[in-house]
Amino acid sequence: MNFYFVKKPSLLRDGIQELLKRRFNESHIICCNQFNYEEIHEASIILIDVDEALTKLDDLERLHNEGVKIAMWVEDLGIRGAKPLFKMGLEGYLYYDIDEDTLVKALRFIIEGKRYVSPLLGGMLIDVYRKSHIKKVKPPLDLLSRREWEVLQLLVKGYNNVRIADELFLSDKTVKNYVSSILHKLHVPDRTNAVIKALKKQWLYL
Incomplete structure (x- = not known):
């Protein structure tokens, strides 16, 4: 894998490069100062700084359409002009304040064809989907049970387990089990990514 x-x-950057070499020692790790399409189009997965990504939107979209997995690296939560990158629906949106194990977990998710979004960036991505996907809800009842669907709807509203339990007249433990089942069925690591997937699939909107 490149x-x-x-x-x-x-x-x-040096620290992350060493981490990648150590934790993905069967892969070919290449560090670049700048994006060069001719060099990078053979990549299996690209982790790119948001500032560099914003200068190469067309090339990134082209690579993404060709099936290259792309993750965006963000160090500033106040970054402006990043909406096109969030609308692109990349495989990963990673915030720099992430521990080693979580970073490795996120990259493995992406390699497996799943999507990972750091919770601190979830709000930005959700806002983009909220503004661009205002459509009729499409319950995935072939995937989730009716009760899981009800829980997912409340997750999208930002309810915590206690509030969901009160709303649906369930115990906290039962809600926790439903949430775990939803994450498993949607192949996502946490609630934020479950909400983002539901919005992206147009099952729900805010």
Whole structure:
């Protein structure tokens, strides 16, 4: 597997590069200062800094359409102009304040064909989907039970387990079991990613 990490030189970049070499030692890890389509189009997965990504939107969309897995690396929650990258529906949106195990877990999710979004970036992605997918709900009742669907609807509203339990007249433990079942069936690691998937699939809207 060809793994490209596109980010300007820094101690952080060096640390991540060593981490990738250590935890993905069967992959070919390539670090680039700048995005170069001719070099990078053979990548299996690309981890790219958001500032560099914003200068290469057309190339990234082309690669994404060709099936290359792309994850965006974000260090500033106040980044402006990143909406096109969130609308693109990339495989990963990673915030720099992430521990090693979570980063590895996120990248393995992406390699497996799943999507990972850091919880702190979830709000940005949800906002994009909220504004661009205002359509009739489409319950995935072939995938989720009716009760799981009811729980998912309340997750999208931002309810915690206690509030969901009160709303549906269930125990906290039962709600926790439903949430775990939803995450398993949707192949997502957490509630934020479950909500994002539901919005992306147009099952629900905010």
